[in-house]
Amino acid sequence: MYGWHGKILRINLTTGKVSTEEIDPKLARDYIGGRGWAIRYLTDEVDPKVDPLSPDNKLIFATGPLTATTAPTGNRYMVVTKSPLTGALAHSNSGGDFPTWMKRTGYDMFIFEGRAQSPVYVWVNEDQVEVRDAAHVWGRDVHETTDILLEETDPGAKVACIGPAGENRVLMAAIMNDKHRAAARSGVGAVMGSKNLKGVVVMGRKNPAFFDDAGMRALSLELNKEVGADIKKGSNLRIYGTAYVPQVTNTLGILPTRNFQTGVFEGVDNIDGVALKNKYLITHKPCYRCPIACGRLTAVDDEKYAGKGEGPEYETIASLGSACGLSNLAALTKANYLCNELGLDTISTGLTIAAAMELYEKGEIGIEDTGRPLSFGDGDAVIDMVQKIAYRDGFGDELAEGSFRLAAKYNRPEVSVTARRQELPGYDPRGSQGMGLLYATSNKGASHMEGDVAYEEVFGTPVKADGLVTDGKAELVARFQDAFALIDSGGICVFFAVRYVFTKEMMIWPVRLAQLLNLTTGADYSPAEALEAAERVYTLERMFLIGAGSGPEEDTLSPRLLHEPLPEGPGKGRVVDLDKMLPEYYQVRDWPGGIPSEEKLSALGLM
Amino acid sequence: MKIRLKLIASYREHLPPGTEGSVIEVEVPPGATVAEVVTPFGIPLDDSSVIVLNGLTVPLDAPVLEGDTVAAFSAIAGG
Numbered sequence: 048m049y050g051w052h053g054k055i056l057r058i059n060l061t062t063g064k065v066s067t068e069e070i071d072p073k074l075a076r077d078y079i080g081g082r083g084w085a086i087r088y089l090t091d092e093v094d095p096k097v098d099p100l101s102p103d104n105k106l107i108f109a110t111g112p113l114t115a116t117t118a119p120t121g122n123r124y125m126v127v128t129k130s131p132l133t134g135a136l137a138h139s140n141s142g143g144d145f146p147t148w149m150k151r152t153g154y155d156m157f158i159f160e161g162r163a164q165s166p167v168y169v170w171v172n173e174d175q176v177e178v179r180d181a182a183h184v185w186g187r188d189v190h191e192t193t194d195i196l197l198e199e200t201d202p203g204a205k206v207a208c209i210g211p212a213g214e215n216r217v218l219m220a221a222i223m224n225d226k227h228r229a230a231a232r233s234g235v236g237a238v239m240g241s242k243n244l245k246g247v248v249v250m251g252r253k254n255p256a257f258f259d260d261a262g263m264r265a266l267s268l269e270l271n272k273e274v275g276a277d278i279k280k281g282s283n284l285r286i287y288g289t290a291y292v293p294q295v296t297n298t299l300g301i302l303p304t305r306n307f308q309t310g311v312f313e314g315v316d317n318i319d320g321v322a323l324k325n326k327y328l329i330t331h332k333p334c335y336r337c338p339i340a341c342g343r344l345t346a347v348d349d350e351k352y353a354g355k356g357e358g359p360e361y362e363t364i365a366s367l368g369s370a371c372g373l374s375n376l377a378a379l380t381k382a383n384y385l386c387n388e389l390g391l392d393t394i395s396t397g398l399t400i401a402a403a404m405e406l407y408e409k410g411e412i413g414i415e416d417t418g419r420p421l422s423f424g425d426g427d428a429v430i431d432m433v434q435k436i437a438y439r440d441g442f443g444d445e446l447a448e449g450s451f452r453l454a455a456k457y458n459r460p461e462v463s464v465t466a467r468r469q470e471l472p473g474y475d476p477r478g479s480q481g482m483g484l485l486y487a488t489s490n491k492g493a494s495h496m497e498g499d500v501a502y503e504e505v506f507g508t509p510v511k512a513d514g515l516v517t518d519g520k521a522e523l524v525a526r527f528q529d530a531f532a533l534i535d536s537g538g539i540c541v542f543f544a545v546r547y548v549f550t551k552e553m554m555i556w557p558v559r560l561a562q563l564l565n566l567t568t569g570a571d572y573s574p575a576e577a578l579e580a581a582e583r584v585y586t587l588e589r590m591f592l593i594g595a596g597s598g599p600e601e602d603t604l605s606p607r608l609l610h611e612p613l614p615e616g617p618g619k620g621r622v623v624d625l626d627k628m629l630p631e632y633y634q635v636r637d638w639p640g641g642i643p644s645e646e647k648l649s650a651l652g653l654m
Numbered sequence: 655m656k657i658r659l660k661l662i663a664s665y666r667e668h669l670p671p672g673t674e675g676s677v678i679e680v681e682v683p684p685g686a687t688v689a690e691v692v693t694p695f696g697i698p699l700d701d702s703s704v705i706v707l708n709g710l711t712v713p714l715d716a717p718v719l720e721g722d723t724v725a726a727f728s729a730i731a732g733g
Contacts, residue, residue, distance in 0.1 A: 277730050281664040291663035291727075294676065298660065298725045299709045316675065320663060507704035507729035513711040617709030 049258035050112035050568035051075050055088075056154040056176065058169055060242050061102060061161030065176045070155070076570045076580070077652065079536035081111035082138050083584040084156055085127035089136075090587055092158075095594030099131035099234075100216060100241040102162035108149065108207070108247065109157075111538020112568050115150035115254055117267035119274055119547070120540035122147045122335045130233035131241075132218040132395070132449055133467045133492040135597035136588055139221075139235050140496060140535055141207075142334035143228030148205040150538075151251035163243035168208070170200050173251045181245040185214060188388040189223045192246055200248045208246030209236045210390025212437040216240050217447040219395035219436075219470075223387060227342075227357035228334070231392035233469060233491055258569030266562060270547055274338040277546075284341040284542060285331060287320030289361035292473070293369065294319050295505060299514065300616020301475040303370040305423050306401035307464045307607055310475040311616045314374025318364050322376055332357060339542055345380060352381035352426075359383040359393075362495075365473030366397025371404060371429050378426025382433050389437035395449060398470035400432045402450035402462045403442075411457045417442045461607040467492030467597060476608055478618030479504045479514040484524045484628040487602050490588040496535075498528035502545050509551040515617070517624045521631035526554045532588075533557055533581035537564060583651040586643050590653065599641025602629060655720040656681055659691060662727035665703075668695040682718065689714040691724045704729050 053075065055068045070084070078087045085107040097103045106128045113121040124146035130137035149157070152171045159169075166181040179199075184192045189210040196206050207224035213236030220236030221229040257263040283291040296302040297315045304312040316322065327347050333340035346355040359367070359380055367386075368379045386393045406412045407421040414420065418441050421428050435443025445453055450470055454463035464471050469492030476483030481500035489497040500523050503512035512523065534544045537560065548560040561577040564570055572580065592598055603609070604623055612620045633639065637647040648654045660677045661668050669678055682691055688707055689699055697703055699714055705726045707716055718724060 280730060281667070281728065282730060283663045283728055287663055294662045295704075295727055298662065298706065321666070321676070507701065510701065511704055511711060511729070515710070617706075 048072065048075065048568070050116070050255050051080060052153055052155050052253065052255060054154050055156045055158060056171065057158045057160070058176070058178065059161045060159060060163040060167065060178070060244060063178050065178070067154070078584060079111065079533065079564070079580050080155065081109045081114070081536040081538050082125045082127060082532060083536035083580065085109040085125060085138065086136070086584060086588050086591065088158065089127055090591055093129065095129065095591050096596070097129055099129040099134070099238060102242070104129050104238060106159040106235070106238050106242060106244070107156060110146055110150040110155050111536055113563060114538035115147040116257065116567055117264055118539055118563050118567070119267065119270050120334070120337050120339070120543040121538060122337065123535070123538050123540055124149060125535055126222055126230040126235045128235055128238045129595065130491070131216070131237050132234040133469050133597065135467050135492060135592045135595055135601070136490050137233035137235050137238070138491055138535065139230035139232045141224055141228050141230040142337070142540060143225035144335045145205040145207050145224035145228070145249065146538070147335050148251065149249045150255065151253050152249050153251055153253040157247070159242060159244060162241065166243045166245050168196060168246040168248065169244065170248045171250070172201065173253060184245055186211065189390050190226050190388055193226050196246050196248050201250050204248050204250035206246055206248050209239050210388060210437065212390040213237055213240035215437065215439045215447070217391065217436060217439065218449050219392045219399065221390050221392045223390050227387050229387070229392065232394065232494060236390050257567050259566045263566040266559070266566060270559070271338050273547055274543065278338070282339065284339050287324060288331065288341045288343040290320035290323045290343065290359065290364060292361040293364050296365070296473060299478055299505060300613065300618050301478040301514070303365050303471070303473055303475055305372045306370055306398070306405045306462060307471070307475060308405070309614050309616070310478055310618065312369040315369065317374040318368045318376050318379060323359070326376060327380060334540070337540065341542060347377050347380050349377040352377040354381050354384040356384040356387055358387070362473050363393040363397070366394045366401070366470070367429055370397055370401040372423030373426050373429055374424065375426040378430060382429050385430065385433045389434070391433065391437055394472055395470040396433060396436060398464060399436070399446050399450040399453065400429055402453055402464070403432070403446060405462045406457055406459060411459055461605060461611065464605045464607055465493055466604050467601050469493045474501050474505065475613065476604070476623045477613045477621045478616065480517045480624060480628065481512065481514065481520040481524055483604060483608065483623035483625060484520055484632055485528070487604050487625055487629065488524065488632060490585065490592055496531065496541065498524060498531045499541065500524055500527050508546055509549065509555060515621060517628050520628055521635045523554055524632060525635045528585055529578050529581040530555055530557065532584045533560065533577055536581065536584055579651070583653065586647065586651055587653055589643060593642065602641055655684055657691065657718050657721065658723040659695070660723055660725040661695065661697070662725060664728050665697065665726055668697060686718055687715045688712060688718060688724055691718055692726055697726050702728060702730050
């Protein structure tokens with residue numbers, strides 16, 4: 048095969064047995080790779096009603112056909128499993144270096160099943176695959192673990208691992224790779240911890256061959272030149288990283304503030320990209336072969352909050368920062384570093400702390416519950432809670448279950464700002480209606496990475512859409528969801544893909560993305576066929592959700608977003624008009640009552 | 655009349671040299687449009703910019719009123 052290796056590595060952690068499998072070429076084309084292949088295998092092998100933290104759940108690492116290619120940003124992988132946070136599907140995406148090194152082992156996908164008797168890590172050096180004892184790194188943080196595993200294997204290898212949060216099955220635990228990059232969302236780190244799998248180390252030199260080598264290199268060069276031209280004009284992502292976004296969302300009145308009680312934060316100037324650049328930025332830090340380089344290598348020299356690492360990125364600024372009412376950038380950055388070292392998703396961690404802060408300020412909980420004052424804006428409280436969550440220490444044990452379960456316990460459901468029990472990213476959907484529909488229907492619970500229509504409603508890419516308008520959003524959300532399934536399955540980064548390999552036609556249309564896939568694999572997708580394959584992926588994921596009991600009944604949002612109008616800003620007075628958009632969405636999808644019709648399933652080859 | 659102009663992130667470079675922060679006050683004639691507010695600062699009026707009035711999506715020929723805020727940023731970033 049071209050582009051794909053066509054090989055899967057299966058590791059049974061219960062027995063220690065390692066096996067390899069060839070992938071069916073028709074399945075390879077029909078499901079593209081990455082996220083698509085993974086949901087096909089998960090559906091075939093795992094009962095959607097499985098306890099996510101039981102040995103019967105499986106954990107899949109999947110690269111795409113464009114991973115480890117010359118395609119700009121062709122360096123992403125997906126972690127796919129059933130989520131312990133949402134009870135639905137997890138598919139978390141990450142970059143860094145690890146994805147390319149993983150693909151170079153000669154395998155496209157790893158499937159981890161069962162549960163090891165005691166902590167282990169897996170070392171994959173092409174055909175040398177070993178399940179090794181990890182007792183000596185169990186309990187260690189991500190940085191220490193990474194350094195030790197590299198010392199024991201190959202200093203040129205790459206590591207994905209969990210920190211204490213994953214070991215302690217914290218429901219918002221991440222899988223970190225290359226120390227600072229995260230497959231963060233939906234508790235994938237808790238699943239890894241439940242399998243006693245501390246880390247995965249990869250090394251290899253098996254670059255995939257291209258179907259049309261000269262054509263692939265020429266198109267890759269052309270795309271790199273286009274990115275380069277934009278960088279020269281002044282790319283916000285290069286200059287400021289995603290940290291430039293708080294000023295944008297604050298201007299639009301959708302920057303989550305004090306647990307989504309408003310969308311305008313008075314302290315935004317203290318935590319934006321300009322402040323980060325002036326105070327703590329060392330340099331930009333690209334993922335492997337990325338021409339955009341949105342990552343930030345930073346250091347804080349403040350005595351109290353000293354540290355060095357990567358970030359904060361926008362989502363972290365919105366969750367650990369404005370959502371917690373925190374305008375102290377040093378404290379925020381320190382909390383970010385700790386999340387990375389302990390292996391936590393900053394979005395769910397920040398929003399869960401924010402929910403607890405609201406409960407505290409409203410007198411629902413007190414110091415007798417929390418063990419310390421927990422007011423909005425208290426950076427020391429945020430830092431303390433991050434650590435307590437990772438170790439399930441004291442009140443942290445309650446927070447480790449996420450905001451949905453916390454709010455339910457205190458009978459204040461509105462303080463959990465979630466969809467499918469997963470905390471919202473940094474776009475208040477009351478002022479970005481399409482994002483509201485996206486969150487409500489996302490297969491992985493609230494996530495911007497599932498079909499980020501903020502590209503249009505916030506960033507004007509490829510065209511500007513009015514975030515306060517609901518007309519047309521059903522079509523837009525469905526198209527973006529499929530487009531993102533295509534991007535995730537292909538193995539490239541959304542920051543690159545939406546702007547450079549889609550056209551503006553048909554909302555967005557994957558003309559050059561189909562070309563990249565074809566030059567790499569020879570699969571000969573038309574743009575329509577590529578999107579249809581992505582719709583197949585999205586629909587199969589939906590069927591997994593329905594099987595898991597997270598179907599149409601969960602296509603909703605936190606009561607706050609549906610019943611509490613924004614109190615100020617451009618969206619003042621608005622709630623999410625989900626009652627209007629959701630039926631339209633079902634119609635666009637051909638999902639009567641939220642269930643894919645037999646005709647739709649048949650047309651996609653899913654029956 | 656006076657309005658506020660906010661140029662975000664890379665567009666801060668279009669503000670007058672020495673400007674503190676990202677917001678300046680601008681004097682414009684009554685009836686001035688959004689486009690007329692940003693044009694003197696070299697802000698592109700095509701798809702490469704996002705330009706909003708009081709945070710709202712409006713046509714570029716929308717009139718501004720005393721005390722309004724016009725904000726602009728580059729859409730080129732790609733994310």
